[in-house]
Amino acid sequence: LHVPLTDKTEYMISNDELALMKKTAYLIHTSRGKVVDDYALVAALKEGRLAGAALDVYEDEPQITEGMAELSNLMLLPHIGSASFETRDKMALLVAENVLDALSGKTPRSLVPSYPQ
Numbered sequence: 001l002h003v004p005l006t007d008k009t010e011y012m013i014s015n016d017e018l019a020l021m022k023k024t025a026y027l028i029h030t031s032r033g034k035v036v037d038d039y040a041l042v043a044a045l046k047e048g049r050l051a052g053a054a055l056d057v058y059e060d061e062p063q064i065t066e067g068m069a070e071l072s073n074l075m076l077l078p079h080i081g082s083a084s085f086e087t088r089d090k091m092a093l094l095v096a097e098n099v100l101d102a103l104s105g106k107t108p109r110s111l112v113p114s115y116p117q
Contacts, residue, residue, distance in 0.1 A: 005032035
């Protein structure tokens with residue numbers, strides 16, 4: 001799951017959406033903490049309604065939601081999902097290319113789009 005946090009995506013995954021998932025499903029969440037209702041996710045994992053989850057973000061980051069630390073079917077990362085050497089090198093190169101584009105009067109190649117709220 002990777003979406004921007006907007007009024008429309010806040011808590012877009014809660015009890016109702018988790019109930020639609022298969023018991024064999026895994027939720028991988030890498031966007032913004034408040035996109036997923038952490039309490040609903042903890043309950044679904046504890047009750048076996050979901051096979052597992054991996055989170056790179058949490059609702060009240062950097063604090064984790066009560067019950068998360070005890071779950072063997074939940075993997076928690078400290079918001080570092082993109083922190084590989086290869087990714088960081090590519091990010092630095094992209095920044096340099098965007099700066100060169102702007103300095104030469106071109107539109108930077110990777111403008112961040114604005115999302116409707």
